[in-house]
Amino acid sequence: MAATADGAGGDGVTRRDFLEYAAGGMGAVGAAAATWALIDNMNPAADTLALSTTEVDLEPIEPGQSITVVWQKKPVFVRRRTEAEIREAEETPLDSLPDPMADTERVQKAEWLILVGICTHLGCIPLGQKGTDEKGEYGGWFCPCHGSHYDTSGRIRKGPAPENLAVPPYRFLDDTRILIG
């Protein structure tokens, strides 16, 4: 295939076309790479990401009482449930739940319910930790921001929140201490 003076190949594509596409393509790749760096720059930094853990002493918590601890800057609810609360959570039929999940899947020991205390709607912190708080129609938590009701397993029952309160990763160090994270 002999190239003509202007470098045109048999199909009318010139060397100049090739050079233009190659240069343009390289430019686009370079711009995309730079953009990616700038976008990723806004993601959580390494120190923020460094998984912090939080240890909680369960000893002082009475049945029916809840405490709030901080894990990765997020509030975590630790509730020592009463017999009645556990029964209610376990006996709720799954088909009555917007986000069906059995209570047994949400706890390691039935007495201890551990949840990330952030409403899955738009991130407010639900009420229900203090004895005097409104706990909602299902005896768990109530989010005042837009009216989401959670039950004694932290499952969404009513309101705009789409999901149950999240269960953070945790393990029991011994009978009275847990490590979250």
Added chain:
Amino acid sequence: MAAPKFDNPIVRWIDYRLPVFTFMHHEMHEYPTPKNLNYWWNFGSLAGFMLIVLIVTGIVLAMNYTPHVDHAFDSVERIRRDVPFGWLVQFIHMNGASFFFIVVYIHIFRGIYYGSYKSPREILWILGVVIMLLMMATAFMGYVLPWGQMSFWGATVITNLFSAIPLVGEHIVSWLWGGFAVDNPTLNRFYSLHYLLPFVIVGVVVLHVVALHTHGSNNPLGIELRGKQDSIPFHPYYTVKDFFGLGLFLTIFCLFVFFAPDYLGHPDNYVPANPLVTPPHIVPEWYFLPFYAILRAIPDKLLGVVAMFAAIAVLFILPWLDRSPVRSARFRPIYKQVFWLLVIDCLVLGYIGAKPAEGWYIHIGRLATVYYFAHFLVILPLLSVFERPRPLPLSIGEPVLGGGGPSPPGGGSAGAMERA
């Protein structure tokens, strides 16, 4: 266009090399403005004025403000108490944002009433909606800076809106935050963007004005200019009218700045941000309330967010929803009424947005939301077909002087004349 003659030799020397004076002369003296503009046409220049006020006060505030979660709240309090005239600058900035929105909302409803979004001003209108979106983003991020309870929880709720996006939502939210919650990285980036966006707004405003000066202002009759006798030069007639309006506006503005600086704000924002306690009743700034009401009207997270953004998106396509060839509501008997219904509907939405989402408020909020969308998506397209407009005057001068030139063919109103 012949270059005007300037007497001053220095002006001539500069103008020969950089024609700024020719440009100004062209825009101020030769630019023909309809002679019948009423006071609703003051709000564009008022908006420009407020933008400048916010930029100037903002730059001064930035000299004393500290964008760090441990110091932001105290630095704003220090600006108010210790920095010379800091209280004044801060109150002007804070209330200025509110008044900027009042002015711009009136400006928008003016456009809706007089059909200013219709051909050939569609791009002008769309640029306006872009400005409104940028203003919302700017004001939202500005409100986070003082790092009070409402700052923090407003930021949390609004950024969480993006978690409604399927699959990538959570990633987007932590990308916006730069962490696992609204925190110092969030405050820093919001400050950076809050400083940047007003200048982006200035850029879009320039385009907005270029588009405006391409076809000139619409007017209360919504008809085309029929010739020289229908227009007057912008300067001095409208410069003087704009300054008079500015005086009245500043009087009201100063009443707020000096006598009720916190009237439009929320007391909870004087409580430093506490990431572990949500205030029992969180509300956004008043200018977001109608949109907030639409968000809450829908009991599904994703759909609520979609509806809220759609409430703004629908404004972008307004020029194509309202197909009536008549611009001004003065000649559209039914449109005039649904216009006022829309105004009332938006006020109702604003009221509901400020109330807790319970009981009757929910039902009224839903009704008002449905009506808002029905106005744009159902009523306007139907009216364009079924409404019978009243006859349009032949020229701007005609209703006042009687008679007027013969109506030349073409122009935005010709079709309506035939139908009426």
